[in-house]
Amino acid sequence: MILNRYERTIAKRYLLPGKGEGFIFLVAAISLGAVALGVAALIIVMSVMNGFRAELFDKIVGLNGHAIVQGYDGRLAGWQEVAERARQVPGVTSATPLVEQPLMASANGRVEGVLVRGMRVQDIRNNPAIANNVKSGDIGSLTPGSNRVAIGSRLAEALGTYPGGEISLISPEGRSTPIGTVPRIVSYTVAATFEVGVYDYDNAFVVMPIEDAQNLLMLGDDVGMVEVEVAEPDKIQAQLSALEPIVRGKGVVVDWRSMNSALFEALEVERVAMFVVLSLIILVAVFNILSSLIMLVRAKTRDIAILRTMGASRRGMMKIFVTVGVTIGSLGIILGAILGAVFLFFRQNVVNFIQLVTGQNLWDPSVRFLSELPSKTDPVEVTAIVLLALLLSFLSTLYPAWKAASTDPVQVLRYE
Known part of the structure; x- marks a missing residue:
């Protein structure tokens, strides 16, 4: 929207408080603050929701x-054959x-x-979720046959045991006896x-070399599962289709969506809501x-009528008041973006x-899953928020x- 010189001057004048216009300016300032x-x-909540999903995805998928x-x-x-053929997909x-198994620890x-x-x-050493x-x-002291394990920090607090x-x-x-099966109890050193x-x-994991886990659970050379990672997690369906014939008759393939479907679907619904x-x-x-502009128009009716008699067009008057309103909204958006960025930085x-x-x-990490408030700002979402507000x-x-x-100068100035 291009304004000529006099339109810019009038728009600037209407943005600043004049004599007896303090209330109108106050309403405009409140409007600016409300937009901000x-x-x-919106920026803060969407960034936190995105960060929550990203952190959960990285940490859950990382393990x-x-x-x-x-x-x-x-x-x-x-x-071994399943893993080798899977790598070729x-x-x-x-x-x-x-090897993964729920047990009891004391x-x-x-x-x-x-x-x-x-x-x-x-x-273990190359897994960033653990090693970092x-x-x-x-963590480097975990070796097969060393009877050493690594445990989550909150589990260590719950059991009162540390390295x-x-x-x-x-x-x-365990082993069978005449009175039934006796549970197998094995002691390990926390490394x-x-x-x-x-x-x-953090409240449940006990990590050990796979050979020690096989001995503990008496699996022999078998394992419980093969973990697969792909280049594009959001397009994993192609890899699943290729993996299913490989494991037919031996097991099933489950992707990250199925393993955590309830959690991620709930997050997506909450994000949209x-x-x-x-x-x-x-x-x-x-x-x-809207209300501040209506009040401004009412207060400036006489000025508008005079401008019309001096040759101001209807289009020009519309441009002036649209510019005033959009300027208030734009300043509010800029201030809101700054406030959002500052809050997210010090969240x-x-x-x-x-x-x-x-x-x-x-x-509370036991309720929120994560130990700190996460944040991930999506530039596309921020752009959408700004465009929506504009x-x-x-x-x-x-x-x-x-x-x-639409002001009729004849009607307004009839008794002047």
């Missing part, structure tokens, strides 16, 4: 892979064997349910603790712009401060601008 808060809230080939009855015989980047008179995972030593998040101890301490794993697969940032994992609900804040804000500090003031735990601001100016352009 609406845009900031569980993009797909698993699960053997029937928890045993996958001939896994286009798009598959790795296929690694795993230490210092305490008992907790745990998830024992056996991995090859090189896979060691809290204490030495150098002992932990006993209780497996129901390291790690914290991946997902509460359920939050976008719609928070968009209403911007809608309410632009109603303030964890803000959460910690509120917790300190209120004495409430606002971010569009609503523009639409809110049309009626007041039309009323201003």
